[in-house]
Amino acid sequence: MATDPHSKDSFNWKQFLNSFGPLLGLLLVIGLFSLSAELRPTFFTGGNAKLILTQTVIVATGALGMTLIIVSGGIDLSAGSLVALSSVVAATLLLQDWSPASALILTVLAGGCIGAINGTIIAGFRMVPFIVTLGMMGIARGTAKWLAGNKTVNPEENALNGIMEPIAPQNLWPLPMGVWITIALAIVMIFVMKYSVFGRYVFAIGSNEDTARLCGIRVRTNKIMIYTLAGLFFGLAGVMQYSRLTQGDPTVAIGLELEIIAAVVIGGASLSGGSGSITGTMLGALIMGVLKSGSSQMNWPTYMQEIIIGIVIILAVGLDKWRQGKQS
């Protein structure tokens, strides 16, 4: 969450960066691509914007859940596997003639269940989230392959396929359903994080768990809720993943958890907990989306994209560190 610029007397770089750092990052990235004359005509079109948004949606939805977890001082490495598992669950349900609506709901709930298991183990046995979710990463991936019989699951044409389908690909409007869903959820989460009691507890736990306990916050219950809620988001991201490929693929989204974590971190969250914001995270996800799209349109090889994104992550965290150093 961006801290409010409270001192009005002088212009303060660090507070400016606090509030606008990720936004500036996004503008900078777009600005850099606009320098290329050959890219300009294709890059700044409604169709391209739509493409970037559609490609970013899965990471962004997952990052909504991951922001909760990281702000509370945790981490979830099982997110990518969970997205794959959910895409398989959705496809399997559809194949077995469940209606698209119930398949959607059941898949999201399945994600929530796995999140609840993560949360219960982490909070109940006071185990390190890194280890628990590392284990769950394998379990979810394995379950996905098992459920899918080690191949892709291809249901018939149905309404869920349309969530990510770009109608009129040349124009910005209409945006796919999935983009609207993510935007709506992000707005809800901004309010939850900033103004709800639960949201404040998430920050309190991430900032200092002992203090939270001392102040009567039910740390265990809240942690289970955090991981469960995040699981719901991962499940939804899985449905979107299914819709994008129109098939359930147990080998998809490998390493997606790292992209999700990167989006949260670029957005200004600290891995030690206690700070971070939904707006920052969304901008972080967009920065990565724009970078990917831009570099592929420049015909840069994928390894260049990987190197660039790696550099951006380190720069973002370095900037954050510098900013915090100025504060104290």
Place this chain on the structure above:
Amino acid sequence: MTTTPTKRLKMEGVRKRFGATHALRGVSFEVGPSEVHTLIGENGAGKSTLMKILSGVHKPDEGSILLDGSPFNPSNPHHARMCGIAMIYQELNLAPDLSVMENITLGDEPSALGWRRISEQKARATEALQQLEHEQLPLDIPVNRLSIAEQQVVEIARALIGKPKVLIMDEPTSSLTQVDVQNLFRVINLLKASGVSVVYISHFLEECQTISDRYTVLRDGESVGTGDMKKADIQDIIHQMVGREMKDIYPRKEHSVGKPALEVKGLRGRIKPRSASFRLRKGEIYGVAGLVGAGRTETLRACFGLDRVDSGRVLVMERESTHSTPTKRLAQGMGLLSENRKEEGLLLNRDLADNLTLTKFGSFSKFGFIPRKKQLEAAEHWIDKLKVKTRSAKQTIGELSGGNQQKIAIGRLLHHEADIFLLDEPTRGIDIGSKAQIYSLICELAKQGKAILFVSSYLPELLGICDTIGVMCRGEIKASRPASEWSEHELISVAVGQTSDTPESQAIDTTES
């Protein structure tokens, strides 16, 4: 003042500015060889800036520093150390998982071609401990298994490895008990005898008088007085520190006690307490004295439901309520102030408003959401009432001084409208002005009929404001009497477990487990 030609350390007219704030506006003082020199001043008087200049963290804007007669301008902390300035910080700087030996030689390991030479490492560590007459400390156990007092000895031993000329100690006794303090003084006297100069910073004036030869008082970044510590009058020093008359910082007791608010009978936790019993009544300030490791904090934690209760009974407002959780205790109107402000008491990177209202978000919330405006209004009310020095309720609490942080931590209990206050070392490490304010606040609360359990290692304050004092020793409350029937000497005797023992004969308390 007589000036001998060979001063170990001499500072003259040292000034330092940070932006618009003058941290130091002219500090001068001198320390001779084998001298213990106390620096006295309220928080914010410039002590820590001065120390940072000496230890090479900051450079002075003006003024001169002479070390053994030659100019001393350290470019960084390492350089200062090489020149013979060693520093012991209030918060100990040890690697908790490394052994005593490894900690003592840390950063200066004897080695050959990059490989440690363990026998020499051992010899050096042993030598340093012998110099402090603590050779009984085992070299091979991790320091986190030692008591705080022992860890401090390890830290001093580490400083000795560099053969320092001046040893700076910042609030070394703030987390020690009376017996440990005596032991530390023995160590300081040994250092003194071997020619080391000690610059000693402390809030405990009585203590300074025992250990120091001379003193310098700092106020608002200036040295305002200096003299012979043994001959000085404490009231005079306080007067110089605060720049105003401070007749009696302990307010008058005008409260009367009522019905029992918290009764504890034979309370036993996992390790400590072993069998604690006491009765705290409404309108009463009940002090708990004792050594570090006696089980005072553990008793509070067990009462508050933070730690498990194995046996015994707890009655809250005359109702049986032994097993509990912090959530339930807060609902019963009980509040705990942690002795560990930074690690447990506060959300250091959150703002004042969140910290103040954390236990009672629910009271503003509508459908689970908190109206920020109301939260800020409530926060501002307490900031105003407790005279917290801050820019706004939105300021990050980590940026405030210790005294102001503590006021916010107490403010949280006030905002919670607690009836039973469990206060664990509420005045530790804060300046005398804030202390006086906290004392009068506590008395005010007692007058309103609140029940206050007050744990402290500083006996004068216990004797000053409590109605009743219980002394804890080895997990039990050994004796409980009206404060007027206690003397400092008796409190210490009971705390160390036997009346015949003088504090000096007791070694540092080794906490088991």
